[in-house]
Amino acid sequence: MAYVPVPKDLSQVKTKVIFNLTKRQLICFAAALVVGLPLFFLLKGSAGTSLAAFAMILVMLPCFLFAMYEKHGQPLEVVLKNVIQTKFIRPRERPYKTENFYSLLEKQRKLEKEVSAIVKRTRHKDAGNSNKA
Known part of the structure; x- marks a missing residue:
């Protein structure tokens, strides 16, 4: 009896x-x-x-590479595109940036204090002007 290997993932099967x-x-x-x-x-x-x-071998070699080479299920042009993007197009340093929610709350609190202080001063000046009149 002959055993035929059947892949478990059928998306990997190519016609x-x-x-x-x-x-x-x-x-x-x-x-x-x-x-x-x-x-x-x-x-x-x-x-x-x-x-x-x-010369014929050198000219035909890229076509053979595009036909046969695959890495992690991706053809050569996809692998080359990813390499070019990571090496030349995208920046090398990608600093980790977070939004500090606490500092945003602190800024908001300071701004609210400043606004309330301005409002109190204008009310105090308005009250002083109405007493003089």
Whole structure:
């Protein structure tokens, strides 16, 4: 009897299209072939077969990386976007800032005292002006 491993998390299962490859992998491999093969045949006559093959491999390698590389279920472009954001776009220091509710209450209390003192002075002046009249 043969046992077939069945993953518990079905969201991790990817549908295979042809040759046990996903649609993403097929598109990336096709792009690598479209770019790499013409380059090889263009360079083969002038630079030699081994140098043309090496150039073809270097040109096709990014396509293969985009097709196959995944980290924590994220494809390479998402990983690269996150690295670029953390290294270059977002600030390095993110200071921890809290809102001190107690200091806000203290400021509010001081402002209320100040306002009540101003109101008392104006009432006192108004009462003094009405007595003189």
